[in-house]
């Protein structure tokens with residue numbers, strides 16, 4: 001049985017005071033709830049603050065990016081060892097904003113995925129198609145390629161302790177969400193692809209959906225057989241909205 005997973009991606013938002021308030025409210029409500037795994041991904045600069053604040057909490061935290069390199073002359077980068085040092089257990093990889101704005105290639109994402117697996121930090125691989133690709137019926141192909149390159153470089157066992165987030169690019173931050181049926185179709189396809197390599201991994205991996213998830217649409221998405229939770233951007237910045245999404249799982 002796969003555990004439900006809700007991840008909040010704070011993107012480049014927050015400050016010391018706001019983070020404090022947001023996490024206090026979320027953790028008060030969440031800690032009594034064992035059913036759902038909750039993860040927050042703050043900007044890396046606040047990781048020390050978040051690690052202190054979540055010291056006695058079951059809420060986990062992750063980074064929004066990591067370097068594929070171990071250490072050295074990589075100005076501005078953060079390594080997996082640094083994240084590990086601060087108790088960070090997840091890292092988002094291949095988010096469409098990094099693919100598009102930072103021109104991250106599938107190969108670079110595969111290198112980061114490999115570094116995360118080696119450091120025992122759970123990679124959350126984000127995959128998804130543009131609107132044009134969906135309209136041209138290329139969705140499955142695009143996503144299969146984004147996953148294939150990781151399997152080729154890291155091997156299928158790399159997915160043993162990984163999460164996949166299906167995030168259609170046209171749904172991120174737009175207020176438009178994939179229908180539950182559209183999400184289910186892609187999630188099932190992802191599992192079929194993984195099953196060609198390893199049946200257990202395909203059955204056990206958490207595949208979560210991201211793209212304008214809110215308290216109103218979460219329930220129908222979560223009702224889908226292969227949707228194990230959500231990667232939440234905008235709605236993760238408001239404690240009530242985020243908690244209502246978590247409640248929708250129950």
Ligand code: PEP
Nearest residue numbers: 172173210211212233234
């Ligand atoms: C995201 O950033 O991963 C995301 C899904 O954002 P939003 O929920 O705002 O669409």
